Amino acid sequence: MYRSLTHDTTLQAMKTSLAGQQAAITRWNTELALAGRAQRGTRALLITATTADTAAQNRYATARTALTSAKQTLSKAQKQKPRSTAVVTRAKKAVAAAAKTVTLRKTQAQTASAKLAEAGKASRAALARVQKAEAGVKYETAAATKTRAAIAALPTAASYATQAATLSKDVVNQVRPAFKVTDTTQVYGVTVNKTVAFAFKRMIDDAKADGVQISGGGFRTTQRQIELRTINGCPDVWTAPSSSCRVPTAIPGRSLHEIGLAVDISSGGKTISSSTAAFKWMKVHAKQYGFVNFPAEAWHWSISGS
Known part of the structure; x- marks a missing residue:
């Protein structure tokens, strides 16, 4: 019979699944939007960190070059004949200052490198989040499409x-x-x-x-059918056709x-x-x-x- 228990249960289960899939698509799309926003933010931070790291590494390299030059100047001053104590003293101070700058620039370069690594990690995590959300949308959309097709394939009322x-x-x-x-x-x-x-x-x-x-x-019951045949004026309870009764009434047993x-x-x-x-x-x-x-x-x- 139409609207059998099996059909209704199957249809209801499919509708429940479809509703869940549609809700999941909405959730994944929301997550995708948030993930995309986060990815854009981490990408901007990565660009900033890359620029800062490049500048810090350049300053560190410049400081090392300056230290090398200061040491060379000191060496020349110490070998100069006659030797000038004032010149040597100035050269030593220059070396000390250059060494201090190298230490500072090294620390700054290390800090910049660490920030760059963190920015890179955050960027990769954001990308993975986007990819996961995209996969979620794709999976649930495919599932919903399949469920709609299954619902459409169910037998119709006709x-x-x-x-x-x-x-x-x-x-x-x-x-x-x-x-x-x-x-x-x-x-x-x-x-x-x-x-x-x-x-x-x-x-x-x-x-x-x-x-x-x-x-x-x-x-x-058959007994009630017999009674109705009599009540409805059938010419004969057992043989007269239904149409011969005042109110059409089937022969008992039929x-x-x-x-x-x-x-x-x-x-x-x-x-x-x-x-x-x-x-x-x-x-x-x-x-x-x-x-x-x-x-x-x-x-x-x-x-x-x-």
């Missing part, structure tokens, strides 16, 4: 209605010989065969959601009511007619749940239309 019509005669033929009263169950006070109970319940629920109240009379596969639909406590809102709703939707109308009786709906 295909289920066609299937129900095709199978209805087989269902009747299979159910009738082995039917027992215990094969029935109550659905909102209406006794029906368990094979149609879920679909019947969904039909009532969906009609209610559309503002249409549906109930009715389902299963009845009614789908006797196996719980037919329901006389009522709405608001009254049997429906072709002019009622309930009939109009049933006419449009009932096939989706496997129920077909018997044309001569607006109220009579079964899995085979008989």
Whole structure:
């Protein structure tokens, strides 16, 4: 029957998965935006750190060159004949100053190199974050696309209605010989065969959601069918055709009511007619749940239309 438990459960599970995938796509896109912003920030810091490191290394190299030059000047002053104490003293001071500058520039160069390394590490981490977010978006988008395709591939209401019509005669033929009263169950006070109970319940629920109240009379015993044949003025209980009764009533043993596969639909406590809102709703939707109308009786709906 259409809207079977399996189909509804599968569809609901797919919709839940799709909602989760769409939420994940949103989260990953948000993360991608944040990661991109962070990457741009770390890239700017890396450029600044690279520039600073280059400058620091150049200053360190210049300081070392200056120290070498100062040492050479001192060496010349010490070898000068006659030797000038003042010149040597100045040269020694120049060497000391140059050495001090080298130490300072070395420290600055080391600091700049460390900052450059940190900036490089941060930049790589930011890039990895971006790549992870991109992969997340790609994965969840592919998953959502696959789920949408799976939902679209589920059988439609029309295909289920066609299937129900095709199978209805087989269902009747299979159910009738082995039917027992215990094969029935109550659905909102209406006794029906368990094979149609879920679909019947969904039909009532969906009609209610559309503002249409549906109930009715389902299963009845063979004895009750005999009584109705008499009440409805059938010329003969066992042989007269249904059409010969004042109210069409099937011969006992042939009614789908006797196996719980037919329901006389009522709405608001009254049997429906072709002019009622309930009939109009049933006419449009009932096939989706496997129920077909018997044309001569607006109220009579079964899995085979008989």
